[in-house]
Amino acid sequence: MDPTTLTVPRGPHGVDYAAFLRSTLATQAHSLAAYVLTTPDGTTPPEQVWLKKAGPLNARWPYAVLGALAGLVRLEALRPVPNPGGTVAIQTEARRLAELHSLGLRVPPVLAVADGGLLIRHLGRTGAKGAHIIAIQLEWAVPLV
Numbered sequence: 001m002d003p004t005t006l007t008v009p010r011g012p013h014g015v016d017y018a019a020f021l022r023s024t025l026a027t028q029a030h031s032l033a034a035y036v037l038t039t040p041d042g043t044t045p046p047e048q049v050w051l052k053k054a055g056p057l058n059a060r061w062p063y064a065v066l067g068a069l070a071g072l073v074r075l076e077a078l079r080p081v082p083n084p085g086g087t088v089a090i091q092t093e094a095r096r097l098a099e100l101h102s103l104g105l106r107v108p109p110v111l112a113v114a115d116g117g118l119l120i121r122h123l124g125r126t127g128a129k130g131a132h133i134i135a136i137q138l139e140w141a142v143p144l145v
Contacts, residue, residue: 018112056086090116091113106123
């Protein structure tokens with residue numbers, strides 16, 4: 001997925017991520033999209049971000065079926081973690097990213113959260129693609145000692 005480059009206004013404290021999230025969320029067609037943000041005056045270096053849009057609510061019955069199957073075969077690894085979808089899932093993801101960050105794990109910084117979406121910073125180099133991104137993410141997630 002190639003990021004879309006957009007020019008965003010620079011406010012007194014840098015890019016207004018919350019305003020970008022609100023304005024872009026309404027027009028974004030897919031549930032996940034990458035953007036490279038630039039400022040008109042060029043005072044802020046280009047920055048890649050990811051906007052995750054809330055999807056529809058998930059049905060509960062598949063989780064119940066898989067949970068029952070896990071109980072029958074006594075294999076707890078199959079027991080699902082329910083994901084309600086929608087705005088609840090977005091709020092949960094933002095909270096979990098903050099929790100993981102507080103534990104010292106390298107996770108994407110949450111830049112803005114709204115009822116319908118989440119904006120996070122890209123962990124790799126702006127514009128990097130494919131295996132290079134995966135290599136960087138693995139390196140940062142599991143530091144070599």
